[in-house]
Amino acid sequence: MSNQLSTRLIAGVPVPNTPLITKALSLAEKQMDPIGYRHVVRSWIIGNLIISRLPPTQRSAIDLEAFSIAAILHDLGWSHNPELRSHDKCFEVDGANAARTFLLREADGKEWDKHRIQLVWDSIALHTYALVAAHKEPEVSLINLGISVELLGAEFGKQSAGQALVQVSQEELDGISREFPRTGLKGHIKELMCGFCRDKPDVTYWSWVGGFGERYVEGYSSEGKIAVDLLMGGVKE
Template structure:
């Protein structure tokens, strides 16, 4: 499988991965694009040192990390009216791969084929990236992608000892700065609470709504409220 090196870290350089980077750059704002690139590079920096991660599908890992927030696109192309943002992103990633295959962009010479199980693995890795209590017990591709995303929030201290160096972190951040990341994340979460509140009641997005969005409430939508309302 061809590779490319970014910020000193090797990731797959297949036509599919290269096209995914182009897609993300086209549809995401700078803050989100930098986040997905950091998540990808940090995930590879750690996973490539972990013995238990060596057998992972590196292309699936890369695509999941690169496209995990595709539904944050500024043009709204990948935003549904009724699905969680993780599901929108997973659906968009699967559609992207299927389109690339139809257009003949899959790296067949490198053995990159996409049976249904591989597409499902990509979908799962994206859909579960905000649910580590489930994702970390899934396949190694799901874990690797999710952990790279997690590291972009917590930094070097969140990595296993020796898995991520300060020098690696600094190189990734120098290439893809974190400026505006916290405020950008808050803005996206609050936007979801305002525009698609029904998709935010059973996940962490609603926490931003309760703290920052006037008039937003999960009361009556929580599992406790639904259980309490059941007629005996």
């Protein structure tokens, strides 16, 4: 793995440019709704912007191609394609599995060993779990951070991860959003999460997604199904 990758400018930000990244972008655009596709592209660009402001020693240790693949494919579990979207796994795992399948099919096996593929899998599977991702490899934690900043803004990122790590401005994020508009994002996320709660509720009870079911989906209830109920009702003494 080398960090000496060619780059191109997107929304004024230099981003890695490799044939595999181009294929990942094509896959995401094909499999996702336009709103979701624009979200993953913004996440990728913002993540690279954050990385570009890191000290050189930190920046040079990051696998930028693996980071880019994970950022671009992190929400393949939002796809409506039944080949990507399971009936019994959370969307994060569906996305991670789809990314692994993509890499096994498209990547050079000499450059992508099982550990590098696992890095992408972990980055996607944990992208909504900041308390875990923060203690994994930098690619994993930066995927979570870049997505969080994309969704919630620069100030949220600075408060949660520190200004030393998040040296980007809201003005820069707004410029990226002008190139890849955010219109409809909040409603799209709500629709998707409520759909998961209706279609495969068993994988939502223990996750943050279940909150959408409790608030918005008629008949949805996690009562008796979450950890406190199972432990207090089932642990033997």
